[in-house]
Amino acid sequence: MIDTLLDVLSWALLCTGGLFVLAGGIGALRLPEFYSRLHAASLTETMATILIFAGLVLQAGLTLASAKLVAIMLFLLLTAPTASYALANAALQSGMRPVAQGEDETT
Numbered sequence: 545m546i547d548t549l550l551d552v553l554s555w556a557l558l559c560t561g562g563l564f565v566l567a568g569g570i571g572a573l574r575l576p577e578f579y580s581r582l583h584a585a586s587l588t589e590t591m592a593t594i595l596i597f598a599g600l601v602l603q604a605g606l607t608l609a610s611a612k613l614v615a616i617m618l619f620l621l622l623t624a625p626t627a628s629y630a631l632a633n634a635a636l637q638s639g640m641r642p643v644a645q646g647e648d649e650t651t
Contacts, residue, residue: 561595
C-alpha cells in the first residue's frame with residue numbers, strides 16, 4: 545500500500561516538474577525581451593529542480609542514490625539563481641536596459 549502511494553506521489557512530482565519545464569521553455573520562446581525570458585527560465589529552473597529531484601528521491605528510496613540526488617539538488621538550487629543574477633547583471637552593465645511596460649523594445 546505504501547509503495548503504491550510513494551509511486552503515485554513521485555510520478556505526480558515528476559510530471560508536475562515536467563510541466564514546469566515545458567512552461568519555462570514556452571516562456572523563453574514567447575516572452576518579448578531578454579529580462580522577462582531570463583525571469584521565466586530562472587524561476588522555472590528552480591521550481592522544476594525541486595519537483596523533479598523530489599520525485600526522483602521518492603523513487604530511489606532511502607539509499608545512497610537519494611543522498612546524492614539531494615546533494616545535486618542543493619548544488620543546483622545554490623548555483624542557478626547566482627548564475628541568473630550574474631547574467632542579468634552582465635546584461636545591465638553592458639548597456640541592455642529593461643523595457644518599460646507599454647514601451648517598444650526597439651526604442
